[in-house]
Amino acid sequence: MTKTLRNFSGRILLVGCGNMAGAMLDRWLAAGLDPAAVAIVDPFATPREGIAQYAALGEWIAAGGSADWIMLGMKPQQLGDVADELGPQVGNDVHLLSILAGVSLTDLAARFPEARAQVRILPNLAARIGAGVSAVASLGRADDKAVTSLLKPLGHVTALADDSTMDLVTAFTGSGPAFVFRLIEAYASAGERLGLSSDDALALAIATFGGSTALLADSGEKPGTLVTQVASKGGTTQAGLDVLDEGGQLVALMTNVLRAARDRGRELADIARGEG
Template sequence: MDMDDLKDRGLVLLGCGKMGSAMLEGWLAGALEPHHVWVRDPKPSDWLQGLDGLHLNQSLPDAPAMVLVAVKPQMMDDALPELRALGNGKTVFLSVAAGTAIAKYEALLGDATPVIRAMPNTPAAVGRGITALVANAKGAPSLPLAEKLLQAVGQTVRLDSEDQMDAVTAVSGSGPAYVFHMIECLAQAGEAQGLDAELALALAKATVGGAGHLAENSPKDPGQLRVDVTSPNGTTEAGLKVLMADLPDLVKRTVAAAADRSRELKG
């Protein structure tokens, strides 16, 4: 299966909320056109309704090349059974639903179903996402196509085992929300020091965005970058003494809570 096969047979999005829309927006920027895509969503956004050529809540192809499952895990039992007829080995199921194991798909769709489980994140909307993938034996041959599709919205990594997915979910899947909250907190702290709210937010957003870009592209590890910008007895050192007293443990507990919830959702 290749990209031409995907275009010929169709891509189905089961659910198109924030994550599904973020990914679809990236794909439509280059890899696909609206008429290649079928979307099943009970409450489609105005943006979806405005995409000329998109098959929105229409009858599905008999054997689409791929079904992207982007519904909430709690809705899985209701959403998948209607697609059981597609669990015949011809259609690949690519799941981005947090906490939903490959075994769940095999139980609902049949053991012959090729399943690829993926965990993207919301920066996919601006082409800066990162997606981790793992597949069952029947889905493994389609991993290159899944990677090519997902690389339209950012980087991809393959996991050694599905057991790693809960940690990935907690770090990169949920991680953007942690960073957004850091921006909020940094801006609020700037306001507390007398800055105008708009200025404080602009400084916080640019600082976090710029530092992230530098960390991603520098040959130095983040620890060395931190040392490089920290002058002895300077302002950065004074701030870091406060931050580093609590942040490492706080982040460990944050990621652990998210990973534990991912594991709970599999039950």
């Protein structure tokens, strides 16, 4: 499917345009989306040429605003207030999109029952350069082709049968870039502690991680297969692997990291429903 949005039809409203929603928007604009078809409700968003921006929903509504696609990108805790004000504007011709952590399709359907479809999207920050991962699930009469065409410029798209695993996906791919950045930072810091300059350590760490993931993606091999191609018995690589693999500590650590992020997503869902 083409990644251009030059022929994408419909007006888009972004309610909240922080780091993630802003990254998506910037990629859409780079892919040819008409700025005149976009409006933003966010008093703190970076202004973008040709895009109408409002400090509050009331201003957008008073200006006669209407949209075919409405994407929620504010804090999940604000869902109740936003739904009260926005609900009457979401008719049966509107796709209601959400990137809100922890807010389920059932929650969205309860808040916006008249929408043509409720679509839950879990993107990640690499969408900014078209190398992101977006998981998507929907309720209602979603135009799947149009939804996919909107997400394709952001990178890889995975359609889920439902959103029952979305809290885990939020942790796994949505939060994942931050975990990877932290691993790279730690790798560089270790190199610096052992004698590299800070600049050299970071540059080498970025190149090592980037080259390794590119090789893995290109090879079609399992990670373990490539590990055996780098490591030799009794060699330097194996000495390091022995530390990483001791007692299954690395897998245990990453499991705990993902569990904490997943569980926080569930807590945010409770807060959004007024139960937290």
